[in-house]
Amino acid sequence: MTRELPVGSLIGSDLPAPAHVLAPRLNRHTFWCGQSGSGKTYALGVLLEQVLLHTRLPLVILDPNSDFVRLGEVRQGVAADAAAELASRDIRVFRPGDAVRPLHARFLQLPLRSRAALMQIDPLVDFDEYNTMLRFEDEMPHVKDGDLVAHLRAGEGTIRQRLATRLENLGVADWDLWAWGKRSITDDIDERPDAAVLDLGGFSTQAEARAAALAALDHLWEKREERIGRLIVIDEAHNLCPPDPASPVDRLLTERIVQIAAEGRKYGLWLLLSTQRPTKVHPNALSQCDNLALMRMSSPRDLDDLAEVFGYAPMSLLERSPGFAQGQALFAGGFVQAPALVQMGERLAQEGGRDVPVPLR
Template sequence: MDATLAGRLAEYRVMRRDLEASVLPLATSVDGLRFGFQAPLEPLALRVGGYVVLESTGAPRLGQVLSLAVEHADAGEVGLHGASTHMLIRLARGEGVVLDGPLEPFHDAIVRPAAPEEVRTWLHATAPRRAVLPAGQLTRADGLVHALDAGGFDRHTFLCGQSGSGKTYALGVLLERLLLATSLRIVVLDPNSDYVRLTEVRDDVAPELAARYREAAAGVVVHRAAASGTGRLRFRLGELDEQAQAAALRLDPIRDRDEYAELTALLADLRPETLAALHTADRPAAAALARRASNLGVDAWSVWARTDPGSTLDALEDPAVRCLVVDLGSLATREEQALTAGAVLERLWRLRARREPTLIVIDEAHNVCPAVPADPLTALATEHAIRIAAEGRKFGLYLLTATQRPQKVHPNVVSQCDNLVLMRMNSSADLAYARDVFSFIPAGLLDLAAGFTLGQALVGGKLSSHPALVKMGPRIAQEGGADVPSTWAGT
């Protein structure tokens, strides 16, 4: 490049930079609710999900940026070394929503980033009068804790994030805050034994908080297969409904109509508490069904109560049990896990007339209520979940379903969720699905999930004053599960 051309190029760049820096940060709204804006690229102080102040005539407004993109604008012809040249400049354009202030149209309002104190004032003014859950810090307002509305959990909630996003940790944070701040009853279907240590406080928790949490967690009970006494995860055969009993024995009411009818009559007449009782019953049909159970290995399942008093389903009616963690991960077979999940959901639905507010947490929901159930027991559990999702709210039954793959959960469960907690999600197909189902969350914020760091989440719906980007706060209790250490990789 010769010196003349290099000089012209340098002058062009200086001129373009000066023109780009002269772009005014202005916003306009035709309805007072949403606004469009322009801003200079350097320095670009605005970020998607961030907070801005819109200053025009009258009171200032607080807004949130929902989208941001680079655009080119025609700056017309400029003189350069005695010649004219056409120049395109770059600037930022985007859209946002007004969070606070006069709901009137405005034109050419100055846009500037909101100071944390300005956001804090708005959050304080709009905070609900009921319990709040300090879930974590806003990532777009340094130093501010975002408190979720505890009452917002009276809507179904969907929590999703890919493996390694911090989903399990985040769900633990929510459960701990609910235990501390509310009297809401909680039932957790825990397939990976992640929440079995909810009563064990971490060593680094402040003494005052630790004492408060221990008191709140006094009603947490864990049922697992390896436990003894009343803490053992167990059911009696007679507690299960007819469909679950038949599904456990792989009996179809049409294909196996004779055996199905025999099972129904036998259970009605003998009311056996265990499958072992079928071996001693003086009826040919009982012996045949006992052999079927033995051949399938169903009679060897560890989930049967056998000689143990009571059952896990009894704990659902025990007023002393504030939170029941059903450790599905302690069961040896997938069939036992499906049977247990279905039995718990069926019993909760059967108890709906009590109208006792209960949060039903289904972790790894793609296994409990999948989009395409692979077997009769899972199909039954899915039916119960769908029924609760569709009709449970009026009876005080609220779902919190968590998964890595939203498309793998039955759509009749996902579509009923009015709250979203979205963590890192790299799959473009999953993000597209989320945009379609959770249309109440701006698409520009949902798209950020692909770049979330560990523990970062987007929360929206009734549980949040606005769609907010948060970094989940610290856990109080110990985590039950943990990743396998990577010591195999060497140093």
């Protein structure tokens, strides 16, 4: 059994020495950050590949930029044994509109608060509409062919008609996200594949991407009493867990992530939050992270905030962050034996997203 995950080599050691992350300590929340161009996403891929190779910990990856959609595609030149191991893992990638694995969720199985937020219904301001939705719960199994608008139109009462009109005006019922009787992402999550990658970047609207993320996180929280260990990777976490969420859906998403950060560890729901800007992530989620991976970060404000939140990271090492080369990182917290500077290793799988090169004549 491999307890140590190889992620690269130590910087500053007299002799070449491998750098490791302690697999058992991924049962704490992890914060992964680095400014644009630092190699943050590539480095995160290195860790996730090692988790896939050496643990049975299921990954649920919320991927807003389609960076991990090729996680199961092995690169040329990778050692045959590692390539075979990675290729044998059950890695499922879900994309909007995909013919094989479309990213679908069930609108009617979302919690009431989430459905109301998607319809921009406030329980106190729009109390009649919300109350009608509350009393509609018993009817949901009887909606035919997923045609919620038609079901509401067929009923009596002006409020039901207003709900149908609201759905039509917002276009929510027509989103490609909804399964309407087909397989949902939650069905796959319950089967515990080695990795479930949700390609949120494939949606045409930000609202659908947020709804897909909310559906997955709501489901994981509702199933928390099963106490199945999972690593929930949220890339570009500032988009889903900002300190000042604006829309009702953004507020619910932030609330759910903060709730998982505060209470999820004992249920086996472990977050890995990745971002370019620590100050753009809700502080109540940030402060719950016991592991830190810091790549190049030039902003003095961000470094000051990191020093305040992550007191276990030596200031002498934090201060070196602005000078890190691409692919270099500071690892601190419970998932390493001691704080260390690391040169990240090579990826095994293909990168999903790359920088666009400057065209030369």
